[in-house]
Amino acid sequence: MNEHVTALPEATQSAPEAPAVRRRSEWIEKLKSIALGAGFPILLVLLWHFAVAATGTRLIPSPRQVAVMMYDFSFGGIYDDAFSATILTHIWKSMTRVYGGFFLAAAIGIPLGLMIGRLKILRQLLDPTINVLRPIPVTAWLPLSMIFFGLGPNAAIFLVFLGAFYPILLNTTFGVRSVDPRLFEAAAMLGCSGSAMFRQIVFPAALPSIFNGLRIAHGFAWILIVVGEMTGVPTGLGSVIMDGRTLSRTDLVVTGMIVIGAMGFMTDRIIVSISNRVLSWSPQHHA
Amino acid sequence: MPDTKRPPLIIRGVTKRFTVGDDEIEALSRIDVTIDAGQFVCLIGASGCGKSTLLRIVAGFDEPTSGDVFSQGKQITGPGSDRGMVFQDYALFPWMTVRDNIVFGPRQRKPPKAEIDDIASEYLKMVGLERFADRYPSQLSGGMKQRVAIARVLANNASTLLMDEPFGALDALTREQLQHELFQIWSRTGVTVIFVTHSVEEAVLLADRVLVMSAGPGRIANDIRIELPRPRDVSSPEFNAVRRDVARRLTSHLAPRALETESQPT
Ligand SMILES: Nc1ncnc2c1ncn2[C@@H]1O[C@H](COP(=O)(O)OP(=O)(O)OP(=O)(O)O)[C@@H](O)[C@H]1O
Numbered sequence A: 001m002n003e004h005v006t007a008l009p010e011a012t013q014s015a016p017e018a019p020a021v022r023r024r025s026e027w028i029e030k031l032k033s034i035a036l037g038a039g040f041p042i043l044l045v046l047l048w049h050f051a052v053a054a055t056g057t058r059l060i061p062s063p064r065q066v067a068v069m070m071y072d073f074s075f076g077g078i079y080d081d082a083f084s085a086t087i088l089t090h091i092w093k094s095m096t097r098v099y100g101g102f103f104l105a106a107a108i109g110i111p112l113g114l115m116i117g118r119l120k121i122l123r124q125l126l127d128p129t130i131n132v133l134r135p136i137p138v139t140a141w142l143p144l145s146m147i148f149f150g151l152g153p154n155a156a157i158f159l160v161f162l163g164a165f166y167p168i169l170l171n172t173t174f175g176v177r178s179v180d181p182r183l184f185e186a187a188a189m190l191g192c193s194g195s196a197m198f199r200q201i202v203f204p205a206a207l208p209s210i211f212n213g214l215r216i217a218h219g220f221a222w223i224l225i226v227v228g229e230m231t232g233v234p235t236g237l238g239s240v241i242m243d244g245r246t247l248s249r250t251d252l253v254v255t256g257m258i259v260i261g262a263m264g265f266m267t268d269r270i271i272v273s274i275s276n277r278v279l280s281w282s283p284q285h286h287a
Numbered sequence B: 001m002p003d004t005k006r007p008p009l010i011i012r013g014v015t016k017r018f019t020v021g022d023d024e025i026e027a028l029s030r031i032d033v034t035i036d037a038g039q040f041v042c043l044i045g046a047s048g049c050g051k052s053t054l055l056r057i058v059a060g061f062d063e064p065t066s067g068d069v070f071s072q073g074k075q076i077t078g079p080g081s082d083r084g085m086v087f088q089d090y091a092l093f094p095w096m097t098v099r100d101n102i103v104f105g106p107r108q109r110k111p112p113k114a115e116i117d118d119i120a121s122e123y124l125k126m127v128g129l130e131r132f133a134d135r136y137p138s139q140l141s142g143g144m145k146q147r148v149a150i151a152r153v154l155a156n157n158a159s160t161l162l163m164d165e166p167f168g169a170l171d172a173l174t175r176e177q178l179q180h181e182l183f184q185i186w187s188r189t190g191v192t193v194i195f196v197t198h199s200v201e202e203a204v205l206l207a208d209r210v211l212v213m214s215a216g217p218g219r220i221a222n223d224i225r226i227e228l229p230r231p232r233d234v235s236s237p238e239f240n241a242v243r244r245d246v247a248r249r250l251t252s253h254l255a256p257r258a259l260e261t262e263s264q265p266t
C-alpha cells in the first residue's frame, strides 16, 4: 500500500499556527518571586537574633556567632581549631555518601520498579515484602547496618540507600501503572515489543513519575546523611554536627545544619532543572 | 476504491462475551463481514452496541470469544503493522516529537537513517505538518494531533486503517477539513478503512458501505452500499435522500417508536 503518496492540494498543504504572545510581566514576576523567597528567611534570622538577645540565653548561638563560625569553617583564621577551613572536605565526604546511596538506589529502584509495574508475577512476588519493609524507619536499621558494614562510610551509604530506594521504586512502579494502556497498544500495533517496549515506551512514559521519585529520594538522602554519619565516620557534615553536640558547640551544630540545607537546596535545583529539560514535552511537569 | 485483487479483510463468526463479576455480557453475537481491500466502511450504531469491541478485535488488542479475523490472507493473532488504529483520544507518544511519532513504526525495523528521513518528510507533507515536525503533541491542536495519528499508521505501511470515532472530539470546522483530508489520503493510498462514527452525515459522506449495528447483543443489522459519486456534496438532494434512508434504518433499531412519530405530520 501507500506506493507513492504525493502532496495533497489546498487543505492539507499546511496547518495554520496561532501567533505567539509575548509576556512582558514574566521578568517582574520572577524578581518578585525571588524577593519574597529570600525575604522570609531574612525575617526569620531577625527574629532569631532578637529572641536570643531578649532572653540572653547562652544555649543557643546568635546569628552573628553562627556567621563567624561559618566564616571560620569555610576560610579559617578565627578559631584555628580542628574545624577551621575544613568545609570542602566535609561537603565532599558527605556528597560521596549521599550520592553513593542515591545512585545505588536509582540504579536498582528504577529497573526494578519498571519491571514490577509491567509484570504481574513480579508484583505478586515482591509487593508484600516491600510493603512490610517500607514502614521500618531507616534509623532502626542503624545497628544492623553497623554489623553488616562495620564502622565507616559503607554503613552510611547503606542507610542513605535504604531511605532513597523506596520513593524511587514506588514512584517508578506508579508511573508505569498509570501510563495510558493505549500507548502500549499503539506501540504494539506499530511493531514494538519485548525489551524495545521497555526502552522506548515504558521508561519514557514513566519518566515524569520517576523524576518525582528521584526528587523525593534525593531530599531523603540529604536528610539521612546525619543519621548515616552517626555510624562513627570522622568526616562529613553529619559527623560535624555530632561532634558539635559532644563538644557543646551549638554554633558548629547550626553551621552544619545550614550547610546541609544549602547543599540540599542547590542540588535539588539541579535535579529540577534536569527534569525540566528532560521532561520539556510534558505540560504538567514544570516545577 | 475496492480492489478485489488484494486479499479482503474477513471477519468470520466473531462473538465476544465479557465477564463482569458474576454476569456475562454478550457484546457481539456472530459478526460475519468481508471487507474488500481499499473499501471505506463506516460502522454506525447506538452507544454500547459493540462497535469499539469489534474494532479492537480486528486490531488484535482483544481476542474474540469465538470466530476468526483474516487480514492480508492470514489469520490475525494479535496487533500487527498491517492494521493501524487511530484512537479518538489520539494516543500519541507525548515524549516524542511529531516526526518521531510518525516514524516510530518504520524505526522498529532499524532501516538506514536516510530511509527514515524520507518517510518522515513524505508523511509530514501528506498531512501538512512540515512546520510542526519538531513540536511535541502537547503543543498541537486536536486536529493536528489526529493528523499525526493518521500519518503514524500510514507511515508504518498499514493496509487497513481502523478509526474509532477519530473526529469525535473535534469542532465542526476541523472535523470537516479532516474528513476531506482523510478522503484524499484514502483515494491516493488505496487503504482499507473501517471508520466508527455516530454521525450519519459523516458515514454517508465518506463510506462506500455503511454497516448499521444494533445492540443487545451487537450484530450487523443493515449493510448499505452508498453509490453516490465522489466527491460528495452534503447539500445536494441526492445526498440528503441517502442520509435520510440511513438515518431511518438506524433509528428503527434504536427505538421502534421513533419511526412512527417521524412520519406523523406536525
Ligand atoms: N472491557 C470490558 N469489560 C466488560 N464489558 C465491556 C468491556 N468493553 C466493552 N464492554 C461492554 O460491551 C458492550 C459494547 O461496548 P463497546 O464499547 O464496544 O460499545 P460501542 O458501540 O463502541 O459504544 P460507544 O458508541 O458508546 O463507543 C457494552 O455493553 C460494554 O458495556
Ligand SMILES: [Mg+2]
Binding pocket: B051, B052, B053, B164
Ligand atoms: Mg466505542
